[in-house]
Amino acid sequence: MRAVLGRFKFGGRGLVVVLPYVWLMLFFVVPFLIVLKISFSDIDLAIPPYKPLWIWDGEHAPAITLNFNNYTFLFTDKLYVKALLNSLKVAFVSSMLCLLIGYPMAYGIARSRPAVRSVLLMLIVLPFWTSLLLRVYAWIGLLKANGVINNVLLHLGLIHEPLTMLYTPFAMYVGIVYSYLPFMILPLYANLEKMDWQLIEAAEDLGCRPWRAFLSITLPLSRNGVLAGSMLVFIPAVGEFVIPALLGGPNALMIGRILWDEFFSNRDWPVASAVAILMLLLLVPFMMWYQSIQAREAAASE
Amino acid sequence: MPKPTDPALKASPWTDSDAKPYVRVEKLTKSFGEFKAVDDVSLNIYQGEIFCLLGASGCGKTTLLRMLGGFEKPSSGRIFIDGEDMTGVPPYERPVNMMFQSYALFPHMTVEQNVAFGLKQDRVAKAEIRERVATMLELVKLGGFAQRKPHQLSGGQKQRVALARSLVKRPKLLLLDEPLGALDKKLREHTQFELIGLQHRLGVTFVVVTHDQEEAMTLASRIGVMDHGEIVQSGTPSEIYEFPSSKFVADFIGSVNIFEGRLIEDEPAYVRIASPELGGIIHVGHGISAASDTVVWAAVRPEKINMSTEAPTATDNVARGAVQDIAYLGDLSIYLVKLPTGKVVRVTQPNTSRHAEAITWDQQVYLSWDDSSPVVVTR
Incomplete structure (x- = not known):
């Protein structure tokens, strides 16, 4: 027994490595396997509301019934594919908007004086000190019919009746872009901050106008930052639930909301689990891509 | 020393008052807040020259170079290149290239x-x-490296790529910022002569910034010694070495013995x-422009001092002392x-x-020098 344990070298170093793995096992792998199991079972009026995957009457070999109906159902009912595609679209558009807004900001921060830089970075991180939910609720106050924005515009005489902004795709995009912008800016900044600005001078010296120098030097060299930031926005935005639910109104067809509906409203745990597994499978390639970018970035900075 | 190959070019145009300078810097000043990085510098550089700006770090030489390149806007003053006013022209419109x-x-790009x-x-x-890229790469002996990425090159190869890149546009003026600073000593010496050869062949005017006086002496047709944002002296390497105009220049270029004294006979x-x-008394074999009884400094180069164990007959320019330390460098000893x-x-x-009778530690020796050796400076 001691010999077996000794081989694992349960010293201080082993412990700090093993503990996080145990943690992840307990709270990620096990729940994932449970969800996977439920996704293959059948709905039932019971507690919990699904049929067990295997029945063993004590005499014969256990009978395992794998039910793929939940998955086939996801592709027969157009709702799910539509929601999935819409989620991808929303996540993609949000990532692009974050990139368009975030790149100039990250660039500006990276090129400012070190003292100013830390203040600007602080301001980017500052919103995290308040809960996401509170910040999204605050947007309701800003966007609603008699909210701050409408009141100001009415007062200035720019509009004569309140604009409908809340519970529209517009509000949802505002919410997502607002919430995920720091995840775009920070990796971009980290990348641009390492940039050798003498390269830009060299490009200009060789006859390159500033805008072209940006396109042919800065942008290609910040590629990894762009990809990392986009993935950090895209991946969580696909499964985003809170923001579409609070700001997007009833028509915001997002996969996260479908999942919520299946689980809580329809109490169809197997289908909800199948949706969750499908979403995860869809995101795995993006996550792997992100990992490889991170690895490349780390290798480049050595 | 480099001489322009084009027969139309004068060997030393700076001595000719009719010669037209190729680069004319007029009362150029660059201030960063209260600090004047470059202070009222005027300078003429002639076509085909290798002009070296020499100074310690922080003396303003790089700022001056960056203004020539268009990377810094002068606070006041003007820059003319080939007769054209370039003062406010951005770098991408100047006929000037820089080697950083x-x-x-x-x-992210290949050498090519x-x-x-x-x-x-x-x-x-x-x-x-x-065609032009291929020719240029041949010229800097990098013909086989066209498809390499910079990180696959050695320091010396990178230096050649940078040189090729800045020369391929055939600039009127090439600015070189510490061009050999990142190379090891052996490679540096070798590259110095290659650089001169290349400059001869292409006839491009070079302005080189360096803190290394040996590098400046080897490369330059003329040197401008900078201190605190000013050019304190400019001239050929031998002028700077043999006729320094101040204690600072005498001390900065090579080693020198400086004796403070009072002018007693003028x-x-x-x-x-x-x-x-x-x-003792220092006797200088020429007149100088300084008032009698003022404090002056006489600078004598170490190699212009004779050392012997026998007392010289003269009474001026003589001193006696004990050898405190010896450094044997092979070709010479200090x-x-x-x-x-x-x-x-x-x-x-x-x-x-090889078998000289050696002077050793603690030995009493007589030092003496010729009355043409000391340089007298008043500041």
Whole structure:
């Protein structure tokens, strides 16, 4: 027994490595396997509301019934594919908007004086000190019919009746872009901050106008930052639930909301689990891509 | 020393008052807040020259170079290149290229793409770009490296790529910021001569910034010594070395022994300086422009001092001391001789014979020098 344990070298170093793995096992792998199991079972009026995957009457070999109906159902009912595609679209558009807004900001921060830089970075991180939910609720106050924005515009005489902004795709995009912008800016900044600005001078010296120098030097060299930031926005935005639910109104067809509906409203745990597994499978390639970018970035900075 | 190959160019145009300067810097000043990085510099550089800006770090030489390149806007003053006012012209519109100290090669492009970059910006035809890049890479002996990325090159190869990239556009003026600073000593010496050869062949005017006086002496047709944002003296390497105009220049270029003294005899043909530091009289064989009885400094180069164990017949320009330290460098030896006044004098002697009777530690020696050797400076 001691010999077996000794081989694992349960010293201080082993412990700090093993503990996080145990943690992840307990709270990620096990729940994932449970969800996977439920996704293959059948709905039932019971507690919990699904049929067990295997029945063993004590005499014969256990009978395992794998039910793929939940998955086939996801592709027969157009709702799910539509929601999935819409989620991808929303996540993609949000990532692009974050990139368009975030790149100039990250660039500006990276090129400012070190003292100013830390203040600007602080301001980017500052919103995290308040809960996401509170910040999204605050947007309701800003966007609603008699909210701050409408009141100001009415007062200035720019509009004569309140604009409908809340519970529209517009509000949802505002919410997502607002919430995920720091995840775009920070990796971009980290990348641009390492940039050798003498390269830009060299490009200009060789006859390159500033805008072209940006396109042919800065942008290609910040590629990894762009990809990392986009993935950090895209991946969580696909499964985003809170923001579409609070700001997007009833028509915001997002996969996260479908999942919520299946689980809580329809109490169809197997289908909800199948949706969750499908979403995860869809995101795995993006996550792997992100990992490889991170690895490349780390290798480049050595 | 480099001489322009074009027979139309004068060997030393700066001595000719009719010669037209190629680069004219007029009262150029650059301030960063209260600090004047470059202070009222005026300078003429002639076509085909290698002009070296030499100074310690922070003396303003790089700022001056960056203003020539268009990377810094002058606070006041003007820059003319080939007769055209370039003061406010951005770098991408100047007929000037720069070789950066860090080389600043584009890491995501191959050697070929790096060199072609400048020509592409000018929308030169593809076939011509290919030809000019190939020729340039041959010239810097990098013909087989066209498809390499910068991180696959050694320091010396990167330096050549940077040089090729800045020369391929045939600039009127090439600015080089510490061009050899990142190379090791052996490679540096070799590259210095290659650089001169290349400059001869292409006839491009070079302005080189360096803190290394040996590098400046080897490369330059003329040197401008900078201190605190000003050019304190400019001239050929030998002028700067043999006729420094101030204590600073004398001390900065090479090593020198400086004796403080008081002017006691001020004749048109000679002067005599009483130097308590030397413990004797310094006799200088020419007149100088300084008032009698003022404090002056006499600078004597270590290699211009004779050292012997026998007392010389003269009474001026003589000192006696004990050898404190010896450094044998092979081709020559450096002796530090301590005078009774406490002053330590540096003397170098060529090791011309393999079996010379050696002067050793603590030996009493006589130092003397010719009356043409000292340079008298008043500041």
